[in-house]
Amino acid sequence: MTDGARTSLRQVLWGLVFVLVLPTLVIAAAGFYSNYRAEQQAIDLRMQETARALSLSLDREIDKSVLALRVLARSPSLARGEFDIFYDEAKGAGFAEPYWVSLFEPQGKTLFNTFLPYGTMLPSSNRPEVMRQVRETRKPLISDLYTGSLTGQRLITINVPVILGERVAYILTLAMGLDAFQEIIRDQRIAEGWNAAVLDRSRRIVARSRLPERFIGQPASDYVQNALAAAQEGSLQSVTLEGIPVRTYFSQSPTYGWSFVISRPDAEIALSIRRSLFWLTILIGVILGGILLAALLSRAIAKPVDRLVAAARALGRGERVSDDTTTRVLEFDTINRTLIEAATNIRKHEQEREEALAQMAESEARLRLALNAGHFGSWEYTPAAGSFVASATCRANFGRGPDEPFSYADLVSSIHPDDRVMQAEAIAKAIATRTDLHVEYRALWPDGSEHWVRVSGRTRIGPDGALSMVGVSQDVTERRQAEERQALLLHELNHRVKNTLATVQSVASLTRRSAEGSDPEAWNAFLNRLQGLAKTHDLLTESQWQGALLEDVLRNELDPYQDVMRQRIRLRGPRINLQPSAVLALGLAIHELATNAVKYGSLSVPDGKVHVMWAVTAGGTSQDLLVEWVESGGPLVKTPERQGFGSKLIQRGLAQQLGGEIKLDFAPTGIRCVMTFPSTTVALDQSDADDARERYAS
Missing domain, CATH: 3.30.450.20 (PAS domain)
Incomplete structure (x- = not known):
């Protein structure tokens, strides 16, 4: 190795000092400026929100x-x-x-x-x-x-x-x-030196925090008037009527066009700038002191490093490094001891590695137990190699045994044909975008049964660089079936509520017409009809909306008028179970007949009586249900000059909803009403069917 020009430790330390100091100075200056700007923006936002809130207070x-x-x-x-x-x-x-x-x-x-x-x-x-x-x-x-x-x-x-x-x-x-407007300003406790004002639509001062007795009634400054003409709210640099430079914030109320204006003196903004510059100067002084201290420390570091280098070279040559060699620097002495203790630590690390492997095995066992407890099956799929590994629970989710071969092709073939494209697109998207996989589809088991499976997965890159996907599967068939049952119940509930609301709408419409005809009892009649409808609903609720017996519908409406001996109102007819729609329509019709009888007919006197008889006609290709209402013993009956609400409700309810026919006879001895509607709206018990065909209304 050739000896070229190299940098000494002292040069590195000085370079490190300048590398740290210069960015610190730049960042500090930028930070203080940013803090100043953020402070001003926060104040602007707070002041603007205050102006907006107070303009809304004016509206309130x-x-x-x-x-x-x-x-x-x-x-x-x-x-x-x-x-x-x-x-x-x-x-x-x-x-x-x-x-x-x-x-x-x-x-x-x-x-x-x-x-x-x-x-x-x-x-x-x-x-x-x-x-x-x-x-x-x-x-x-x-x-x-x-x-x-x-x-x-x-x-x-x-x-x-x-x-x-x-x-x-x-x-x-x-x-x-x-x-009141002056009080709104006083409640805000405007800071001394600031100014707040309320302006009417013509931009005249209605209330003011400073010198209100002097300025109330005067127009706002031209700055504020021009700003309000241009925008609903905002801020601007302006001068108060006293001649003070300020930052002004305004907001115009959306409802009445009045405005709230609040101003902050520019002198406070300058004070904020001086405060930031003061702290920046303090920081620069601290940094310069740090540079001086770094110069002293670099000399103290260089000498121990030289001694440590000598010890490292001795260790590299295989020479023994004395345990008592010290650099008198804690960190460097730690390095020296670390070299000596390296061999001892190797054996210790091997032991720790074995313990870590044992803990990983235990953690894997806990994970497997958790997956089994939640009926989750695990799987791993490697697209490049086409390999697919599935746990026993995952295989069971697709109807396969724990030891039965199960490849990715087997998985795809077990998916319902209508869901295969969706599953393939979900897998391709998760792999292409490196996002999580969440998909539900139907699986066809070997026995032909259909099950819903939810699959979740995540892509990962293995040590060899190969992309794979790991995840879990869960059989969610029961949840899907529960959701379908719930949707069916909601649909049925919606249908029944719509029918009930249509009935109430019809009653309300006809009652309104009676009210328009100056009927003083229209509202009470409407409430009574709703109460009767509610009683009919209770009757249907008891049978879970499976219908109700015709006799129960009649008793539900007529029992309040029955005497102790049960002779005043007589009911006679076969056992007939009505469909829900027929129960509601017939219940309203009987309610109207009973109400009319109590007010004007046979039930309005002690000796009056009501007989209700019903039967199913025989003959022809279809059957009809006949219900006959007969009053006797009441006041003399006169034919009404106009058709009343009850008659309209009975005829429209049965005729429109059940395809029925109504015949009303206002005989002097008592009202007689014969109602006929198709037997498709009734269901006869088999035990009473023959008897019902032989009974007819008189």
């Missing part, structure tokens, strides 16, 4: 007053024209002091103002444009800042239309002092 403050006025506008005394009573209600409404409530006619005539006693003669409104806008838009209107003609104070007004029927009958106005 105004919204509270608008809502209170709308509630006040719904006063019954106002609707009745009792202005003296409404005057007292408005005066005691509890708005934030100071406030006055005025009531105007739509054209501007003043009815009263709570600032003056009730009955005081007042001039018409001097704001016809405001009255016109409220009258035409029919929406609340917030005024800009102005001086009240009665009070001489600076005010804003909230004007709300009072709509009676379809017209604007009155305009209710709330005149507010500026204390």
Whole structure:
């Protein structure tokens, strides 16, 4: 080996010092600058968010007053024209002091103002444009800042239309002092030297943190007005009305167009810069002191290194290195001792290696136990070699025995033909993109049964550079079947809920028409119909929506009107099990008949009776179910002049839903109703089928 020009340790140490110091200085300067910029950006963001939050607070403050006025506008005394009573209600409404409530006619005539006693003669409104806008838009209107003609104070007004029927009958106005907006600013505890202000739509100052008595009512500075005209929110460099350079942040409320402005003096920004420069100077001084200290340490390091080099050369020549050789430097002495202890440590490391192998074997056994406990099968696939290794559980997931040959081709052939393309694409994508594999597909077992298998895997590169994929498989057939059952149940539930909602919609539509006809009992009737529908649902729920007996449907509706001897209401007919759709339709029909009988028919008097008989007709190619309702002993029946709600509901419900036919006979002795609908909506018990065919309605 030739001796050329080489670098000494001292040169390396000095070079190391400069390599560390120079980047440190650059990074420190950049860090301080970045910290300064981040601090300014954080302040900008915080200030902008504060302005935005406070502009929204303005909206909420105004919204509270608008809502209170709308509630006040719904006063019954106002609707009745009792202005003296409404005057007292408005005066005691509890708005934030100071406030006055005025009531105007739509054209501007003043009815009263709570600032003056009730009955005081007042001039018409001097704001016809405001009255016109409220009258035409029919929406609340917030005024800009102005001086009240009665009070001489600076005010804003909230004007709300009072709509009676379809017209604007009155305009209710709330005149507010500026204390509420001044309070919003005071609650923020604006720092001394900063400034915050609330501006109306015309950019005039409504409230201000600094010298409000001097600047309220004045226009904002040109800087702020131009910025608000250009954007909803933002920041800019400007000068306050006092002539102070500031950084200004503004936000305009989206609802009412008022703005909140907050300003931070430029003097505080300069103070932040000086603080960063001070700490940067301190850091530079510390680094220069470190360079001086490094020079002293380099001399202390070079000498022990020379002694260590001598010891290493002696070890390289096979000479004995004395145990008591010391460099008086802890780290170098450690190296010296390490060379001496190397041989001893080799044997120790071999022993540790054997222990590590034993621990790896134990860990592998635990992993195998965990896979078996979770019914996971492990596998490994090497695409280049085409090799495929599968555990016994993995083979079992595909219906193979633990010792049965199972190659990758066998795996592919066991996949359902419709899922093979999907499995191949998933494998190819996972290998190409080096992403995890997650795929589920159907596997056909040798016995012909179909099972669902979930396969997960991950690619890896072996020591030889070959790409392979390892993963697990799991039989998820039971989970898939459970998901299919759940989907079926949800579909069935959706179908039944839609049918029920359609029934409720029909009842509501017909009830609404009755209400439009000035029927005072329409709402109670609607509630009673819903209750009857709920009772019918309970009946179906008890049978898990498998239908219900016709007799149970009748008793469900008529038992509340039955007497103790059970003679007032008589039911007679064969055992017939109705389908769910027929249960709902017939339940509503019987409910309407019973309600009519209680109000006007035989059940409205103690001696009145109701007989319900049913039978299945025989003959022809089809069978029909006949249900006959007969009332007797009640008041004299008159044929109604118009068709009532109950008749419409019965005829439409049975005719439209079940294809039925209704015959109503308003005989003087009592109502008789015969309902007929196809037997396809019923299911007869076999034991009563013959008896049912022989019974007919009278």
